[in-house]
Amino acid sequence: MKILTVVGARPQFMKAAAVSNVIRQKHKEILVHTGQHYDGNMSKVFFDELKIPKPDYNLGVGSGNHGKQTGTMLIKLEEIYEKEKPDIVLVYGDTNSTLAGALCASKLLIPVAHVEAGLRSFNMTMPEEQNRILTDHISKYLFVPTTTAEKNLNNEGIKKGVYNVGDVMYDSVLRISKLAKENSKILEKFDLENNKYILTTIHRAENTNDPKRLKNIVEALNESGKRIMLPLHPRTHKYIEDYGLAFSDNIKIIEPVGPIDMIALEMHACKIVTDSGGVQKEAFFMHKPCITMRDETEWVETVENGWNIIVGTNKDKIIHGINNFNPTNKQEEIFGDGTAAEKILDILDC
Incomplete structure (x- = not known):
């Protein structure tokens, strides 16, 4: 199976650090960096420190208003999708890179897997809220991090293809915490x-x-x-x-x-x-x-x-x-057990 992953911003690099490593143990992954975050301190350092595979493509889109940024991504991604012919396009979160990656795949009838699906702030003035809602409604696989996210999708009539796997960010933070203790x-x-x-x-x-x-x-x-x-x-x-x-x-x-x-x-x-x-x-x-x-x-x-x-x-x-503000109550375990990446791959393998 060939999985094409689209990333472009700090939170997506963090999540890809967990998921890409698991994907590459069994399948071919094509990693596309849109260049949405391009400053060295916001991009390159993440790939270096977290040992994320070097992107196969860097679109170099950079900053700009939403229309220009998203439109440029769509144009460049379409060329890559047609060349690589992936079986699945995987996107993370709620950035313009997320929406462009999902929308381009949907137009080409390539199944979309959305990691961190179902989040809602219920504030439609936020670009992130628009991006996540649109991406959810065109995705085949919706990997939600919490039961609340699952309920949000259910309330919008999205019930098929929804999987509560836990939060891949938790996977990543567990790993990075060990590195921080040893190296920071x-x-x-x-x-x-x-x-x-x-x-x-x-x-x-x-x-x-x-x-x-x-x-x-x-x-x-x-x-x-x-x-x-x-x-x-x-x-x-x-x-x-x-x-x-x-x-x-x-x-x-x-x-x-x-x-x-x-x-x-x-x-x-x-x-x-x-x-x-x-x-x-x-x-x-x-x-x-x-x-x-x-x-x-x-x-x-x-x-x-x-x-x-x-x-x-x-x-x-x-x-x-x-x-x-000094909370003392015990936290509930609401973000999974740190194995979300493995669960995602198991589902995609089915």
């Missing part, structure tokens, strides 16, 4: 002590593109007075400069880090403050309190289990979460 020196590099700092990430367009929302976030982090480590996304850095914002001395700005150092930072933080979907889950895996700077989340299980609070970009709520 980032705490020594920045003179960090275990549980003595807060890790923060800011990248979501709804926050970075809105001057008021981004201003509230920056002021909340400044006024918290806590020691904060902030690997700053290049786009966020640009908007902060454009809006004339500045961070105070309690915040250490660093370049985006690779997956091993990022997991190490998460493992040793006392809390995590983020607007990322993936980092919310990683915080849960690490048993770290998570303060989510969004108005909703697709990972509702982390909230229901009491380890994640949604604060939007209200300055007072962000500060209150940083100072007072």
Whole structure:
């Protein structure tokens, strides 16, 4: 069987690290990198550190508005699909790369396998929500990470081809955590002590593109007075400069880090403050309190289990979460057992 996998962004690289390794034990995989994330710290380092196979194709699409980016991917992917003639196209998550990979395959009548299907934020203004819904409705295999995701699909009339395999990100984080313990020196590099700092990430367009929302976030982090480590996304850095914002001395700005150092930072933080979907889950895996700077989340299980609070970009709520959110209840095992990749391959083999 020939499986063509489409990736393009950080979370997809993390998931491919788990799944591609399993696929290649039995089948031929063609790996296509769209180039959606192209900065070295957002792309190459993931392939190097996680030993992901070198992409067979790199489309080099880069940044751009949604129409241009997705359209360019469609054009280039169609040429590759027609040349390679894969039996299945596998896509991850909810990016423009996900939608382009799935839509191009569907048009050519190639079965689509969607890993991390069924997630819903119920906010259709989010590009990610549009991408994941459209991808789910044209996929033959829908690999959901949780029972909530399965219920979401059922409510939309999607019942055939749905498989609850657990979360491949959990597979990957288990593996990377071991590498981080053995190899990461980032705490020594920045003179960090275990549980003595807060890790923060800011990248979501709804926050970075809105001057008021981004201003509230920056002021909340400044006024918290806590020691904060902030690997700053290049786009966020640009908007902060454009809006004339500045961070105070309690915040250490660093370049985006690779997956091993990022997991190490998460493992040793006392809390995590983020607007990322993936980092919310990683915080849960690490048993770290998570303060989510969004108005909703697709990972509702982390909230229901009491380890994640949604604060939007209200300055007072962000500060209150940083100072007072300290969950102590035991987490439920809701993301599988760390063997999602093997389960996916078993189903595709049937």
